[in-house]
Amino acid sequence: MGTKNCIGCAIAKGDLIPPGGAIYESGNMILAADPEIPIPGFLIITLKRHVSSFAQLYREEWTEMGDVIARAENALKELNLTKEITLVQEERSSHFHVWIFPHKDWMEEKFGKGVSSIRDISRYAMENATERDWEEVARTAEDIRELFELESKRAV
């Protein structure tokens, strides 16, 4: 896929605003709620450049990405949105992004554990999404952003 119909490029350029807006944004990447799958605390890091794999990242980008993933994980756990996360990065997708997937009790009961359950959980969440679910996704993104901002003040 080229950059023209690329969701990652649309997010990077600000043409597609994820629910609740960016949680963290720099010149290199954006952390936000997933714009297609309404699960509160399901986050996606989108690299601003249109490349597909880890090996194509600059050192500066993966250093920053490691930091953002760690802070996102801490925030999700501090807000009790999950006890456990799964990271997914597929080179198959032409625009580099990392899924930060939160595991919740209802998922395990319905779909079992592990990376193989994520596709079914995502489909279920999309098919059963209500207006209220999307509002909760946006609200959750705002809560996580507040934590991020607090933390960056602490770090200074």
Ligand SMILES: [Zn+2]
């Ligand atoms: Zn792209």
